[in-house]
Amino acid sequence: MLEVYVLIKQVPKSHSLRIDKSSGALIRENIENIINPDDLYALELALTLKESYDAHTVVMTMGPPQAESALREALAMGIDDAVLISDPQFAYSDTLQTTLVIKEAFEYLKRYDLLITGSETSDSSTGQVPYQLSEALDIPLITDIFEYKIEGRNFYCQRNFGHESQNIQVELPIMLRVRRHFNKPRHVPLLGIKKAFEKKIKIIDFNTLNCPDYLDGCNKSPTIVVKTEKFIPKRKNQFIEGTIKEQAEFIKNVMKENGIERQWTGI
Amino acid sequence: MNFQLTEKQKLIRRRIRTFSEDFLAPVAPIIDRELKFSWETARELKKINAWGIQLPQKYGGAELDSISYAICIEEIARVCASTALNVTVHNSVGAFPIYKWGTEKQKEKYLYDLASGNKIAAFTWTEPNAGSDAGGIESLAIEEDDKFILNGSKIFVTNGGVASIILVGAKYQKSDGNHGIGTFIVEKEMDGLEIGDTEDKLGMRGSSTTSLYFHDIEIPKTNILGRLDDGFKIAMKTLNVGRIGIAAQAVGIAQAAYEYSVKYAKGRIQFNKPISQFEGISFKLADMATDIDAARLLVYKAANFKDLNRPFAKESAMCKYYASKIAREITQKAIQIHGGYGYMKDLPLERFYRDSKVTEIYEGTSEIMKLIIAQQILRGDL
Structure with a gap:
């Protein structure tokens, strides 16, 4: 049976995002938290795999105790089991520290065939963990797949690579980082929600893992948030007149002036 | 708590x-x-x-x-x-x-x-001559060997045109008032069931409301729900439950109208400031928010009493009466806040307004809700 893990993150719902002015960090108390939107595509892929292959699906997250609700939501979608990596020692981990803790978790769990992630989180948008984790675990990472099949220990897929598509054959275990809108995440049945709250969530804390010293405490993260600033992109409106051709010509010139130039093939 | x-x-x-x-x-x-x-x-x-x-x-x-x-x-x-x-x-x-x-x-x-x-299921009670006077139904199911022969008609049946299983309240003997009424399970395939045209309504237009006509429908005795003479009791207890749903529905309509109103009031600039900064508007929004919260809490209370197996006829009537009233008022205020835009079909405000009205009518009118509440509060001591 395939052991499929989906790595998700709980994030604040975008419209309720607020930043603490003194620390520059996101305020995570008393706000609505959701599953990182990109991760829904990863969950959907795992559920599809479960339907087509003999697979046991597990959702995993690292975060504070309230991240449990994100795991429950994933269980409600139909994921079999859930793992929460949580410990005050892991608070304020940056992407590298997070990666290393998750790596230790997988060393502890031992069996895994497929690790699936979304592309990036909506609250920090680094997209670094999938790449770092594949390095840390020393397993291949494949991004942007659109066709796939599994035969035995072989994973066959097609992936987008710029304007090409690549056919890849690789042996499990592997990591997949799925792109946005890769599939259509399913709606959650009410019965799924009911059952999700009857399941037990496996907790992995600092003491469960055989963590090297450098993994305890926020001060060990190499990244330090010095300051958070609001960035307002400058935009301006301009109305263009004339025939379609004249308007196209005008836009072309504006792009050229701004250094955005490309080979025009069509009209 | x-x-x-x-x-x-x-x-x-x-x-x-x-x-x-x-x-x-x-x-x-x-x-x-x-x-x-x-x-x-x-x-x-x-x-x-x-x-x-x-x-x-x-x-x-x-x-x-x-x-x-x-x-x-x-x-x-x-x-x-x-x-x-x-x-x-x-x-x-x-x-x-x-x-x-x-x-x-x-x-x-x-x-x-x-x-x-x-x-899909439907529940029918109302007839041309029996609305609030629920005991006045005239549909008649006459016992004949191992079955009942049902004749009569029902009007304003929600899900009427789409239901396959229909609960029908009918008298099994000619009697006055709430006695001699049974609840019969009628299946769509039964001979003698005629479904009327879809009613053209003010609101709730995505719901199928029809009349039903019963022409000598043979109903096996196995299709009697509960005890034969429990019809009226089943109907009243069922409606107590149904009203929680209708009240929740009214809260949902009100909530939608409120959210549209807040968004609009914050974005609509008149006299160089958002209209939400005028008390004429902001006080309306404050009233809306308060009313919705109160209605929702009444709904939750009735729902909670139901789950606790406590009597909830009063709570259910209260939440339905209050939620439907504020839904109608709030959807109307929402149109007022939107001004001309609210009156246009481009925005859903006018739909909310039309949809809200019937919550004061079906599953017991507001007047009947007050009757139930009054009966309950006047029955015991203070």
Whole structure:
């Protein structure tokens, strides 16, 4: 049976995002938290795999105790089991520290065939963990797949690579980082929600893992948030007149002036 | 006392909201305009167990508590009140009585199909000459050997044109008042059932409302729900449950109108500032928010009493009376806040207004709600 893990993150719902002015960090108390939107595509892929292959699906997250609700939501979608990596020692981990803790978790769990992630989180948008984790675990990472099949220990897929598509054959275990809108995440049945709250969530804390010293405490993260600033992109409106051709010509010139130039093939 | 929803209830609210915004928002204006029940929507609702919200898992239901039920109906109504009506009628006055008073055989026969949404249920009582005077129904089921022969008609039947399983209140002997009434399970396939045309209504136009005509329908005795003379009691108790759903629906409509109003008031600039900064508008919004909160809490209280197996006839009447009243008032205020824009069909405010009105009428008018409340409060000591 395939052991499929989906790595998700709980994030604040975008419209309720607020930043603490003194620390520059996101305020995570008393706000609505959701599953990182990109991760829904990863969950959907795992559920599809479960339907087509003999697979046991597990959702995993690292975060504070309230991240449990994100795991429950994933269980409600139909994921079999859930793992929460949580410990005050892991608070304020940056992407590298997070990666290393998750790596230790997988060393502890031992069996895994497929690790699936979304592309990036909506609250920090680094997209670094999938790449770092594949390095840390020393397993291949494949991004942007659109066709796939599994035969035995072989994973066959097609992936987008710029304007090409690549056919890849690789042996499990592997990591997949799925792109946005890769599939259509399913709606959650009410019965799924009911059952999700009857399941037990496996907790992995600092003491469960055989963590090297450098993994305890926020001060060990190499990244330090010095300051958070609001960035307002400058935009301006301009109305263009004339025939379609004249308007196209005008836009072309504006792009050229701004250094955005490309080979025009069509009209 | 705890005013917090549980994590499960919060998740239900969020996921039903997402579902409603994805699937119901695009069809809501269309089914309203075209006076059409959407089978496609019905199919989508099957996938999320919306047709069996509280039925036991054994029959394929989601077996949720009554507050979760109210949350589901509110969230569906917030986007499409018609769909919420179809769902709540099916669940609370269609499937619920069969679960509550049905024999094991009846449950086995009907509840799987109802919980899955393979079949839709309806509950009928109102007749041309019997509305608030519920005991005045004239449909007649005469006993004949091992069956009853049903004749008569029903009007304003919600889900009338789409239901496969229909609970019918009918007299089995000619008598005055609330006696001699039974509840009969009529199946769509039975000979002698005629479905009238779809009624052209002010609101709830995405719900199928029809008349039903019974021409010598042969109903086997196995299709009597509960004891033969329990008809009136079953109807009243069923409506107590149904009213929680209708009240939740009214809260959902009010919530939608309120959200549109807040958004509009903050963005609409007149006299160089957002109109939300004028008390004429902001006080309206404050009233709306307060009324919605109060109504919602009344709904939750009635739902909670139901789950605790405490009497809840008064609570159910109160929440239905209050929620329907504020829904009508709030949807009207919302149009006022939007001014001319609110009166146009481009925005859904006028639909909310039209949809809200009937919540003061069906499953017992507001006047009947006050009658029930008064009866209950005057019965005992202070």
